[in-house]
Amino acid sequence: MRELANREWTQTQLEKASGVSRSTVDSWQFQPRPPRVATIRSVASAIDLDLSEALRLAGYPESRIPQEVTVAAPTPAHSPAKTALADTVRELRDEAEREGRSLGELLVRYGLAQPEELAVPDALPPDPIIVEIQESSDISEETKKTLIRLHLENRARRFEEERLKAEQRKKPGS
DSSP states (O other): OHHHHHHTOOHHHHHHHHOOOHHHHHHTTTOSSOOOHHHHHHHHHHTTOOHHHHHHHTTOOGGGSOHHHHHOOOOOTTSTTHHHHHHHHHHHHHHHHHHTOOHHHHHHHTTSOOGGGSOOOTTSOOOHHHHHHHHOSSSOHHHHHHHHHHHHHHHHHHHHHHHHHHHHHHSTTO
């Protein structure tokens, strides 16, 4: 937000230039975590700011700014680079399949998403462990994030183990 003030951008100008809604920009003042990388990328492109610097300004620690993000050029939504983006997503899906992981797990690994950003359909009940962690008043926000991340990683690992066992049971002669 400091960079926006220095450039004297209004929220309306920023919305038009970046495609990021005004309500999203408004919410940055109240969110406990930094905006999504894709959102920061759009804003950085609009205000001609280096993505790694934009991530730092948004509150991402150095350890969370992966090399792939630091060197990636901002891509406007209307750019013909959509084909390259589709290719990249296909490559990520292939990599996830080879490793027996979900696309979401790879996005988290590469720092392109946070576990809490990965949507779970509303039809599923809330995870009671996550609810308990979130509602705990004697744990810092940073510790809560770490505990939730670890819980989600362990849960994903258990699901993957069960999936592999089910595949083994389906194979003839097993």
